[in-house]
Each structure stands twice: as C-alpha cells, then as structure tokens.
Amino acid sequence: MKFTLSWLKDHLDTDASLGDILSALTRVGLEVEGVENPAERLSGFRIARVLTAERHPQADKLQVLSVDAGNGPLQVVCGAPNARAGLVGVFGLPGATVPANGMVLRVAAIRGVESNGMMCSTRELELGEDHDGIIELPGDATVGTDFASYAQLDDPVIDVSVTPNRPDCMGVRGIARDLAAAGLGSLKPLDACAVAGEGAGPDVRIDDAEGCRAFYAQGVSGVKNGESPEWLRRRLTAIGQKPISALVDVTNYVMIDLGRPLHVYDRAKLSGALVARAAKDGEEVLALNGRTYHLRAGMTVIADDAAVHDIGGVMGGEYSGVTADTTDVLIECAYFDPDAIARTGQALQLSSDARTRFERGVDPAFLDDGLAIATRMVVELCGGCPSEVTRVGEPPLEPRRYAYDPARAETLGGLAVAPERQRAILTSLGFTVDDDWQVTVPTWRPDIDGSADLVEEVIRIEGIDNVPSVPLARPAGVATPTATPTQKLERRVRRAAAARGLDEAVTWSFVSEDAAAAFGGGAWTLANPISEELKVMRPSLLPGLLSAAERNLKRGAEGVRLFELGRRYLAGGKDGAADERATLGLVLAGNAHTRGWRTGKAAAFDAFDAKAEALALLAAAGAPVDNLQVMGADGVWSGEAWHPGQSGTLRLGPKTVLAAFGMLHPRTLKAFDLAGSVAAVELYLDAIPAKRGASGFMRTPYAPPALQQVRRDFAFVVPEGVSADALTRAVKGADKASIVSARVFDVFTGAGVEPGTKSVALEIVLQPGEKSFTDAELKAISDKVVAAAAKQGATLRG
Numbered sequence: 001m002k003f004t005l006s007w008l009k010d011h012l013d014t015d016a017s018l019g020d021i022l023s024a025l026t027r028v029g030l031e032v033e034g035v036e037n038p039a040e041r042l043s044g045f046r047i048a049r050v051l052t053a054e055r056h057p058q059a060d061k062l063q064v065l066s067v068d069a070g071n072g073p074l075q076v077v078c079g080a081p082n083a084r085a086g087l088v089g090v091f092g093l094p095g096a097t098v099p100a101n102g103m104v105l106r107v108a109a110i111r112g113v114e115s116n117g118m119m120c121s122t123r124e125l126e127l128g129e130d131h132d133g134i135i136e137l138p139g140d141a142t143v144g145t146d147f148a149s150y151a152q153l154d155d156p157v158i159d160v161s162v163t164p165n166r167p168d169c170m171g172v173r174g175i176a177r178d179l180a181a182a183g184l185g186s187l188k189p190l191d192a193c194a195v196a197g198e199g200a201g202p203d204v205r206i207d208d209a210e211g212c213r214a215f216y217a218q219g220v221s222g223v224k225n226g227e228s229p230e231w232l233r234r235r236l237t238a239i240g241q242k243p244i245s246a247l248v249d250v251t252n253y254v255m256i257d258l259g260r261p262l263h264v265y266d267r268a269k270l271s272g273a274l275v276a277r278a279a280k281d282g283e284e285v286l287a288l289n290g291r292t293y294h295l296r297a298g299m300t301v302i303a304d305d306a307a308v309h310d311i312g313g314v315m316g317g318e319y320s321g322v323t324a325d326t327t328d329v330l331i332e333c334a335y336f337d338p339d340a341i342a343r344t345g346q347a348l349q350l351s352s353d354a355r356t357r358f359e360r361g362v363d364p365a366f367l368d369d370g371l372a373i374a375t376r377m378v379v380e381l382c383g384g385c386p387s388e389v390t391r392v393g394e395p396p397l398e399p400r401r402y403a404y405d406p407a408r409a410e411t412l413g414g415l416a417v418a419p420e421r422q423r424a425i426l427t428s429l430g431f432t433v434d435d436d437w438q439v440t441v442p443t444w445r446p447d448i449d450g451s452a453d454l455v456e457e458v459i460r461i462e463g464i465d466n467v468p469s470v471p472l473a474r475p476a477g478v479a480t481p482t483a484t485p486t487q488k489l490e491r492r493v494r495r496a497a498a499a500r501g502l503d504e505a506v507t508w509s510f511v512s513e514d515a516a517a518a519f520g521g522g523a524w525t526l527a528n529p530i531s532e533e534l535k536v537m538r539p540s541l542l543p544g545l546l547s548a549a550e551r552n553l554k555r556g557a558e559g560v561r562l563f564e565l566g567r568r569y570l571a572g573g574k575d576g577a578a579d580e581r582a583t584l585g586l587v588l589a590g591n592a593h594t595r596g597w598r599t600g601k602a603a604a605f606d607a608f609d610a611k612a613e614a615l616a617l618l619a620a621a622g623a624p625v626d627n628l629q630v631m632g633a634d635g636v637w638s639g640e641a642w643h644p645g646q647s648g649t650l651r652l653g654p655k656t657v658l659a660a661f662g663m664l665h666p667r668t669l670k671a672f673d674l675a676g677s678v679a680a681v682e683l684y685l686d687a688i689p690a691k692r693g694a695s696g697f698m699r700t701p702y703a704p705p706a707l708q709q710v711r712r713d714f715a716f717v718v719p720e721g722v723s724a725d726a727l728t729r730a731v732k733g734a735d736k737a738s739i740v741s742a743r744v745f746d747v748f749t750g751a752g753v754e755p756g757t758k759s760v761a762l763e764i765v766l767q768p769g770e771k772s773f774t775d776a777e778l779k780a781i782s783d784k785v786v787a788a789a790a791k792q793g794a795t796l797r798g
Contacts (some may be wrong), residue, residue, distance in 0.1 A: 001162045003172045003256070004155045010257075011176035018156055025160055025183045029460050030169060034159040034612050038238065042125065044096025044105070046070060046124050047137060047145045050087045050119075058111040066592055067091055067119065070144020077115035082133035090125065090135045090273045092118045099126045127151075129235035157238050164446040167360035171259025174444065181428035181461050192369035194389075195376050201390030202330045203273040211300030212276035212312055214335040214393040216367045219267065221328045222386035223247070233380075247322045247329060250374055253355075259444075260333070260362060260370035261354035263302075263310060264378075267328040269320045272305035276312060276334065283308050286318040287350070299344045300336060301650025307399060313358040314350055315339040331378065333371040335364050335395040338446075361446035364395035400441040404433075404451050412452060413459040414467045424459045426454065486582060489685060490565050492566030496620030500613065502563040502586065504766055507544025509567065510534035515543040518671040519641050523551035523571035524578050537569035537578060538769065540640070542664075542680055546672040549589040553674070558602070559590040586613055586681035589674065607646045610661040610679035614650060617681075621659055623688045626741075630725040641668045652689070659683045709740070710766040710773060714785060716794035717757050720749075724760055727792050731762060734788035735781050738773075741765045759797055 005018060007089070022032050035530040047071035056062035056077060062488035063083050065076045069091045078090070092098065092105050095115050101124075101196035109114050122128035122135055140148060148154050160175065168174035173190065180187040203215040225247045227233070228236075232253060233243040239256065243249050251262045265274070279295035284291050285308045293311065295301065302310035309320040313336035322329060342359040345351060368389070375386050406419040417425075423433050430442035431454075441448045448454065459467065483491070498504060512533045522536035529535040538544065541564050549560045563586040570579040588605040595602045611630075619625045628650045633642045647662025661681045669678055718727060724744045753759050764785060766773065771780075786796050 001170060001175070001527060002157055002159045003175070004157050004235060006155045007235055007257070008158070008176055009170055009465050011173045011188050011190075012179055013188050014179070016184045019412040021179065021184060022158070024179055024184050025158070025175070027460075027463060027465065028178050028182050029163065029166070030175060030178065032158065035156055035162050036159075037154065037156045039146075039154035041097070041099045042148040042153060043146075044121065044323075045125065045147040046093065046094045046499055047141050047143055047147055047150055048089060048119070049143050050083060050085055050089070051642075052084055055084045056111060056113060058113070062111065064113055065119065067117075068143055069093065069117075074116040075114055075251050076117055077110040077113055077117060078119050078134065080119060080121070080134040082136065083119060085135075086139075086141070087666065088137045088141050090120045090137070092120055098124055099573040100124045122313065138431065149211065152234065153238075155238065162469070164360060167357060167446065168259065168361060170357045170360065170558055171255075172257050174259055176271050177267045177429065178461075181425060187428075190369070192372055193376075194368065194372045195379065195386050197642050199384040199387045201388040202267075204332075204390050204392055205273055205275050206393045207275055207277035208300050209393065211278065211298075211340040212334055212393065213337065214364070214367055214391070214395040215276050216333045216371050216389060216391050217274070218331050218371055218389045219328065219387040220378050220382075220384040221330065221376060221387070223327060223329055223378065223382040225322055225324055225326045225382055228381065229757045245322065245324065247326065250377045250381065254370060254374045254377070255353060255357065258366070258370060258373065259357055260366055261313070262370065262374050263316045263332045263354075264322050265309065265316075265320045265321045265330040265332065265723075266326045266578050267330050268326070270304045270309070270330070271307075274302060274304055274309075274330065274332075276300060276302055279308065284336030285309070285311060287311065287315045288318055288321060288469050289315065289350075290318070293348050293350065296347060299347070300340055302332070309346070311344065311350070312336050314355045315346050315352045329378070329384075331371060331374055333367050333374070335362065335367060349796045352764050363444035364397055365443035366379075367391075367395060397443065400448070402441070402448075402451050402454065404437045404439045404454050406437065408451060408455050409458050413455045414470070415459055415462060417458055417462050417509050421462070422458050425458050429457060429461070431457075476748070486685075489688070490582065493617055493621050493683070494565055496617055497563045497584070497586070500562045500616060502613075505545060505548050505562045505564045507548060507564060507566075508534055509538055509539070509569070511536055511538045511543045514671060515547070519543060522569070524569050539570060540568050540641075540682065541566055541583050542587065542682065543672070545587040545680075546589075546664075546669075546678070548672060549678070550672055550674050553590055557590060558594055559592060559605075560587065562587045582685040583687060584617065584681075584683040586610070586683075588613070588619075588679040590676070604677055605679040607643075607648075607662040607679060610663070610681050611648075611650075614659045614661040614681045614683065617683055618650065618658060618688070621685065622685070622690050622691055624652065627652060628658065629653070629729070631724065633662075641665055654685055657684060658687050705767060707768045707772055710768065710778070712764045712782065712785075713761060714746075714764060714782075714789070715746075715759055715761045715797040716789050717753060717759055718789075718792065718794040720756055720758055722792050722794065727760055727789060727794060728762065729790045730792050731785050734784040738766050738768075739764055739785075740767045760794075 022407050025032050046069045048067045050065050051068055051073055052066040052390040053063050056064050062079050064076055065078050065083060066073045067076045094105050094107050096105050097331050105117050119134045121131045138546050151781050162169045202219045204215050204217045206212050206215050206641060218469040225245050228243055228246045229250040232249055236249060236252060241252055247264050251264055254263045255366050279301045281297045283295045284292055300312035301308045309317040336358050338359045338361050341355055345355045379386060406422050409422060410416040426433050432440040439454055482765050516536040516539055519540040522539050524537035526535055545562050545564055548562055552560045563584060565584050567580040570581060572579045578641050588609055591602040592605045592609060593603060615625055630648050631784045633647050634651055641664060643663040643665050649657050650659040659681060664680050665680050728742045732739055742762055742764050744760060748759040
C-alpha cells in the first residue's frame with residue numbers, strides 16, 4: 001500500500017516529522033517497507049529558458065541551444081522538435097542522473113559540438129509517457145528554480161505492508177485513523193455529503209444475492225471526459241498508478257484514498273438494466289487488462305441484456321469502459337461477498353487492486369458515502385448532471401458487540417493499561433464503548449472477533465514495545481527432561497549424519513504428482529495447493545533431496561552428500577488421517593572423491609557407500625546392527641524406485657524393514673533430470689525398536705576384556721547365489737560364546753574358482769574369556785565354522 005506524505009495529511013492533522021510517522025506506522029503493525037522521495041532523483045534538474053536555437057552544423061535534426069539555468073548561458077545540443085528560443089523547460093545539469101535510464105549527464109561533444117547537459121522530456125524524468133518533445137513550462141516559471149520544488153514533487157512516497165486482517169488500512173484514511181489513535185495528530189472529518197440528483201436513477205438489480213449483497217448506482221449525464229488535473233495525476237503517478245482519464249482516475253483515487261473500489265460504465269454501451277448475477281458456463285468477458293476470460297457457473301458478474309461487462313469485484317470489462325467520447329456514465333458502488341471474490345480471482349488467476357480489497361472485506365456501511373464522494377469528484381472534474389441514487393439489496397450491517405474486561409489487557413496482553421486509557425484507544429479507532437464495557441465494533445473492522453482482538457488493539461496502540469519482559473516461573477529442584485524418545489533419536493541421528501560429512505537439507509513436504517509417482521505415488525493430494533509443483537504430500541524424502549542434488553550438480557558441485565530428517569505421508573492413519581512416518585533420507589550423487597595424485601581419477605558413489613552410511617546411522621540410532629539381515633527390496637513400498645541388482649534392505653527378520661539402500665533406478669533418475677548414478681538411503685526411524693530399560697544421560701562404563709582377541713581368516717568357495725550376508729550370519733552363529741564378529745574382506749571370481757561359484761574370504765574375531773584359547777580349542781572352533789558354512793553350500797578353499 002503506497003501513499004504520499006501530503007496525501008496522508010489530507011486525512012491526518014499532524015505536525016509530526018516523517019521519521020516519527022514511519023516509526024509510529026511500524027509500531028502499530030503497519031510495517032514500512034520503503035520510503036522514496038522523488039525530489040531526490042531530480043536534485044540536478046533546474047528550470048531553464050532557451051535563449052537561442054540554431055541548426056547544428058553537422059546534423060539536420062539537431063539544434064544548438066543557448067540555455068540559461070540561472071548561472072549564465074550554457075551551450076546544449078538538443079534533438080527535440082519543439083526546442084525553440086523563449087521556451088521554458090527542464091534542464092539537467094552535468095552530474096545529474098536521468099531517472100529513466102540511469103545515465104549520468106556529462107560535458108560531451110555531440111557531432112563535434114560541445115553540449116553541457118540536457119533538456120528533458122516527461123518520459124526521461126519518469127513523470128509521464130510523453131517523449132515527442134521536451135517539457136514546456138509556463139513562461140512565468142522562475143529560471144534557476146529547482147524543478148522538484150516547482151512541480152511540488154518534494155513529497156515522500158511511503159510503502160507499508162498491510163496484513164490480510166486489516167482491510168481498513170487498504171485506504172489512506174484507515175492508516176491516518178491508526179496514526180491518530182497512536183497520538184500523532186487528529187483525524188480530519190470526511191466530507192461525504194450526498195450529491196443532489198435529478199431524475200430517476202439507473203436501472204440495476206441483483207439476481208445473485210449470495211455473491212452481491214448490495215448494488216448502489218448513480219448516473220451522471222453530460223460529462224466531458226478528459227485529462228485529470230495535475231494534482232490528481234501527480235498523486236497517482238507517485239504511487240505507481242498510471243493516469244488514464246478523469247473518470248477512471250476518480251475511481252482509482254477513491255479506492256486508494258478510502259479503500260472503496262468503484263467502477264464507471266459508459267451508459268451508451270449498455271443494453272437494458274445492469275444486473276449482478278451468476279455467470280453461466282462458457283460465458284466470456286474481455287477485461288480491462290486486454291485478456292479474455294472464460295467464466296464458470298457461479299462466478300458473480302455484472303451484465304446487461306446483451307453481454308457480461310464486469311467480473312464482479314475483480315475487474316471491469318473493456319467493452320463498456322469509458323473513453324474520451326463518453327458523455328453519460330453509470331457509477332457502480334457494490335458490496336461483494338469476500339469468499340466469492342477470492343474463489344473467482346483464484347479460479348481465473350486474476351489479481352487486481354479491487355479484488356485485494358473486496359476479498360479482505362470492505363466497509364459495508366460506506367456504500368452511500370463512497371458513491372457520493374465519487375459522484376461529486378466526477379461532477380467537479382468532468383461536469384454533468386447527476387441522477388438520483390438507485391439502491392438494491394442490503395449490505396451486511398448486523399452490529400457486532402462483545403463484552404470486554406479491561407483487566408484482560410494485563411492478563412492476556414502482559415501490559416497494564418488504565419481503563420480510561422483503553423476506552424480512549426478503542427474510541428479513537430472507531431469502536432463504541434458503553435459504560436458497562438459492551439464494545440461495538442465499527443463496520444470497517446471485519447477482523448475483530450471477540451475480546452482477545454480488543455486486547456490486541458489496545459496493546460498495539462499503547463505500544464507492544466512497552467510490554468515488559470517477564471521470565472517464566474521456574475519450579476524448584478532439577479528440571480525434568482522434556483525431549484521425547486523420538487526427539488532424542490532424531491538428534492542422535494542428525495548429529496551422526498553431520499559428523500560423517502553429510503549436509504543437512506530442508507525441503508518441502510509437498511512434491512509434484514510426477515515426483516511422487518516415481519516413489520510409488522502419493523496418498524494425499526492437497527485440495528488447495530500453492531502450485532502444481534507442490535500438490536502431493538511426499539511419500540518419501542528422496543524426491544526433495546534428488547531435486548536439491550540436481551540443482552547443486554548443475555551449478556558445478558562435483559559431489560553432493562545430502563540428508564534430511566522429516567516425515568513421509570502414507571495412507572492408513574487413524575480416522576482417515578495421513579500416516580506420518582519419521583524418516584531419514586540420504587542422497588549421494590556425483591563423485592565420491594575428486595581426482596588427485598593419490599586417488600587417481602574421480603570415482604562415483606556406489607551401493608556399498610550407501611550401505612556403509614545406513615549401517616553407521618542405524619548404529620547411532622541404537623539399532624541392533626549386528627542382528628540385521630541384508631535382503632532385497634521386495635515388499636518395500638518404493639521398491640520400483642531402486643535398481644534391482646544394486647539395492648537392498650536392512651531388516652530385523654523378514655518383515656521389519658529398518659532401511660533401504662543402494663543405487664536408484666535409471667528410470668527414477670530420469671524423472672529428476674539426473675545423469676550418471678546416484679546412491680541413496682532411507683532410514684525408517686519409526687521401525688527401530690526402542691531400547692529396553694531406563695534411559696539416562698550416563699554412558700555405560702568402558703570395560704575392556706582382560707585378554708586380547710584372536711583373528712582367523714577363512715576362504716570359502718560358495719555358489720554364486722549364496723549371499724555374503726547369509727554366509728557371515730551362519731559362521732557367526734557357529735560358536736556364539738567365542739565368535740564376536742565375522743566380516744567379508746574379499747570376494748574373488750576367476751582363475752582357480754569353478755564357474756558358477758565365488759571365493760568369499762572372512763575374518764573371524766574370537767574373544768577368549770577367563771583364559772587364552774588352546775590349540776585344540778581353536779581347532780574345535782574352526783571346525784564349527786567350516787561345518788556352519790557347509791550348511792550354506794560352502795567348502796573350505798584349498
């Protein structure tokens with residue numbers, strides 16, 4: 001919401017400085033986003049008179065001017081066709097910056113003739129679109145005067161951010177009311193006297209009472225539509241509104257000044273009565289932005305007997321818009337349902353200043369006054385004879401009253417404010433406060449809903465900075481832990497992942513339908529998504545991580561190691577709700593290490609890198625890693641996303657899946673525009689069994705065994721179909737009292753190994769108890785290992 005300082009002072013009688021006003025705006029909840037003074041951009045431009053104008057010796061379309069800008073004649077080369085001796089215009093001194101293009105003016109030679117500055121056009125100073133010639137000012141303008149001061153452009157433009165709950169501040173008067181309540185002056189009375197009319201009012205009616213609650217209209221005959229006066233064009237231009245014509249500018253001015261959108265129709269282009277009705281499927285309207293919109297049934301429109309002329313409360317139509325030839329107009333002032341406006345604007349993907357105000361809620365009691373003010377301005381600027389006012393329908397004017405206890409300002413808002421001060425604040429904001437503290441809400445504040453909102457009004461005007469900081473009461477003794485077991489688990493896993501060199505990412509919980517489909521499809525689709533790319537609740541954390549990896553790799557990252565802790569959303573929750581599952585996703589893409597004299601050429605990540613990360617993070621989470629089985633991805637919901645020959649799962653038994661790991665399927669990578677190979681991990685934190693017994697902060701004491709471990713290596717020849725995990729588990733179970741671990745350190749196929757088989761070398765770690773192993777005991781354990789391996793079809797390699 002933009003407005004100028006002088007515009008604000010039309011409603012606010014104040015001597016406050018600009019700095020005080022800006023500070024007060026932010027203090028009452030209207031955050032100042034920026035302040036710009038047009039005079040600062042025009043500091044190097046002066047009023048100048050052309051003394052002489054002669055043809056340029058080297059160019060037919062250029063002239064050499066002698067210009068007086070207050071400090072004696074200066075030579076200037078100019079190409080404007082209207083440049084002539086005696087003309088008074090705007091001159092840019094050397095060193096000034098041209099607002100339109102940022103060019104810094106310097107003394108330069110143009111076709112061999114020295115030029116000391118520039119005579120400027122309206123467009124070059126960003127004061128209009130005229131570029132056919134240089135600016136012409138009245139002959140009595142004082143030469144040498146600063147142009148910004150002469151043109152009354154020394155008027156700061158303030159840009160404030162208005163929250164959606166404050167539709168009353170979508171007009172300058174509403175902002176002035178807040179500042180007056182904050183003690184920066186007094187609110188000036190508003191002149192809203194009705195304009196006496198003659199003859200019957202326009203023929204209007206309502207056929208869609210749900211979409212349009214009230215429709216007021218007044219006609220003006222014999223108008224002459226032309227250019228708006230300078231003060232009006234200057235104000236609209238200052239806030240970024242393009243002046244069009246007096247009739248259109250009046251509606252824009254009233255909308256910004258008072259927060260009341262209106263529309264003006266050319267009555268000569270209407271056929272029959274003007275009706276607020278529901279649109280029919282397939283109807284079309286050419287809007288004022290030049291685009292044709294296809295309407296849906298139920299959208300509120302303004303139409304006559306022939307066609308639709310207006311998307312009610314959103315944007316007017318091109319056909320019935322006013323032009324320079326317009327002589328008779330109909331001024332519409334209506335109240336549209338905020339929800340209907342929001343649905344229509346969203347369905348048509350059409351935004352406008354009117355929609356912004358209507359969908360937030362305009363003042364339903366301001367129809368007569370808004371129409372009267374607009375009609376008076378039309379008559380003053382364009383002439384004409386107004387008709388009587390036609391009023392159809394009833395705006396929602398049901399009073400809202402709430403019982404209020406002044407003590408709540410302290411108990412709820414934390415600030416003790418005297419009751420009479422609270423009464424004064426509420427009264428200054430337009431509320432009516434009875435003796436028994438029954439508070440009536442003004443019609444322009446649809447956001448007030450209960451006494452808590454009244455407390456908010458008191459606190460923000462009194463000053464939220466005045467609310468004292470009070471520490472919360474602390475119970476005596478040692479505070480009990482507040483983190484849940486799930487939170488503790490996530491903290492451990494997060495720390496472990498970061499310690500292993502992984503970068504944490506935070507991605508959206510929503511993904512596109514295509515991204516979800518790559519991982520089995522989403523179970524939950526949003527009814528009102530932010531965009532089509534954020535439509536489905538993610539069934540996995542990997543889509544977001546893959547998109548992040550894709551962006552990083554395309555920006556030159558050689559290797560990407562990302563993880564995220566979050567929730568995936570599956571079907572099957574209680575009472576039809578989404579089933580949220582705590583999950584850790586991990587993506588390894590690009591090169592595992594860069595090339596170098598020690599590492600050789602760059603190497604990509606593989607499935608074993610993913611498995612190592614999965615095991616390390618599961619160990620950090622407290623999972624029984626030694627008891628895990630490596631199995632295929634069969635039965636996992638997202639199994640098709642993984643490469644069938646280079647992926648697997650880590651399970652406790654055949655049904656409890658703790659993690660999926662490995663390489664992603666090329667089809668999955670193609671869906672995310674990723675080249676090469678990508679390894680990934682998904683840890684299902686909700687599946688990790690909780691530890692039994694009490695949990696505490698103390699670690700168990702370190703008690704190393706008294707005797708050293710014994711290591712023995714075995715090489716077995718096994719059929720290719722036997723997994724190393726099955727062989728390792730069988731060997732480890734051969735003597736559970738002595739064997740503490742078994743791991744694969746080599747797999748070999750080729751010369752010396754029969755086709756269809758492979759050689760798997762295992763390292764067995766034995767831990768003696770009270771005494772060292774004897775040779776006989778070691779041999780007995782070795783025999784048990786060989787026997788256990790034989791049950792898996794393995795034979796000891798000779």
